[in-house]
Amino acid sequence: MLYRRAGIRHTSYRHERMLWPLPFDRYLVGTIAAFLIVAPFLIDRLYLVAYLLPWLIWSMAALGLNLLMGGAGQIHLGYGAVMAIGAYSSVHLVRAGVPFEIAMIAGGLASAMIGVIFGFAALRVKTLYLAMSTLAMQYIVDFVIAHVPAISGGTQATIQVPPVRFLGLRIEGDIATYYFALAVCTVVTLFMLNVHRTGFGRALAAVREKDYAAEVIGVSTFKYKLLAFWTSSFIGGVVGAVLVVCYLRSVSPDQFHIDLSVQIVAMVIVGGLGSVLGSFFGAALILFTPIVLNNLVASIAAGAGLSLSSDLRAHIPLMLYGALIVGFLVLEPLGLAKIYDNVRNYFLVWPFRYARK
């Protein structure tokens, strides 16, 4: 009913390859895009900065990792380190007087260069062993960043991000940073939506399904695994730059620990491997559910006259976050994207359920 399919006939190949053939999907995407554009004038400044902005940034990170994990089927437990490389390179370049447009891209390139080294492990070992080696590299990058004063300024140091301009606009204040993050997020999302339809995306899918089968049909596993790591790390580096410029405003080694990597992997998996929509869902769920439920628990406890210890209050988000990961993997391993898909499939033919194939 909602997703009306009647009267949609493909008369050309171009038409058939549309991203959203159903008008309802197009309206939905349009409405959400319009909402995001006018959001700074509609919603409270607090919600804009504390919810919408981090959601956009973490969704971008999840998208970048999803290209690697969902698109090419490689496990990566060190994405936080990749983002750290991008963040530090771009901040140092900006401080050295390089315009931010170039610094951001250079940060992405630096991440991509080092990210490919993570990829070399993927050429030798697979699955569990790849997880271990990326995990190990996360710790090594953390160590190098923290212990080389030229990068971090020392273990405890925090580097302030100077005010930056992007294409002549000052990225300052809540609204400008929000629009900047939204613009980058749009670019990344469009790339991710379209990458499946390119030769590159199809080659990645072939490598994901079975690497020697891909090799047999002439897709170079060597080339595409490294390209997957390159592209994903490039996005990670750019996101790292956006993260420090728009959200953190200063950069210190402990912001990019293993916890960040696990958080982003959790977003990808809870959202749904390989799904663009899922990355947005996953980021929202992992970022906000612990906060919302924590407030809920606190208000229920206050209402019931129970007093929760401050230690318990402080650790409830962590518990919920762990429980969310376990719960989703046990109950719905295909993630939120699959749940949305089920709902959509139901309404596709509702109320004529028997018409579903």
Added chain:
Amino acid sequence: MDLWLIGELAITGALVGLMYALVAVGIVLVYKTSSVANFAQGAIAMTGSYVAWAFATLMGAPLWVAIPLALVTMFGLGFVIERAVLRHMVGQPIIMIIMVTFGMEIFLRGMMPGFFGVAVKRLDLGIPQAPMFLGEMLINRAYLIGGITSAVLIVGTIVLFNSRAGIIMRAVSDDQGASWSVGIRVERAIAIAWGLAAGTATAAGILWGSTQGVDWSLSLLLMKALAIAILGGLDSIPGVLLAGVIVGVCESLATGIVDPLVGGGTRDIVASLIILMTLLVRPYGLFGREQIERV
């Protein structure tokens, strides 16, 4: 740099390494029986030490009651983890299984300090503080007793693997389908492996809790345990003993010799470097079976 200092670092390192190895045994046991990488092992060790502390301090039980109680409780928790979580994950891609154990790690890391408080707890096993002298070398008694206990427990695990229950587990690790067809209850064997993993982790948690206090940082043992498990070979229990000593000695020497040169902190990446080197040079570890899929 005199030889006495190096000797002291090496012996302390070996003992500490054996204590790490006790955490790693659980990872190997679980991997061997069910091919599941157990990234929650550090948090399980932490949980075990919290449980022992709770029995000993909150409920006032004497140590010889509290420790067995903690071991039994945690053995049960291992069973519950297998039944409630891992059994649902059979047949899922490996990344899902890794993430589910990571999720448990995060959950336990939030739950234990949340309920028992963040402050570091003292878990006193009655080991005297005064170090022992061996020539000019100082040996910490806690490490000495911890290292020996760990070695005994690991050897005990190896012996157990030759008992009836062990033979069942070995059969399951060889071929799950074949074991099933001759009437072995595969789920039960995997559950026992998880129980044993949680039990050995608890023993390690208690030993570590008595040396550095009980708090969330015990879950950081995970990285060392992973390094040991990888270096020894993920499916080799005897490998854990040797790899534990190697990792411990490397770490101790790095702390004593390299730290003054680079300004500290090398302790944390020795484990990572060992993982990387092992995977690049000999991915199946020192004693593992050469069957991992290489590209």
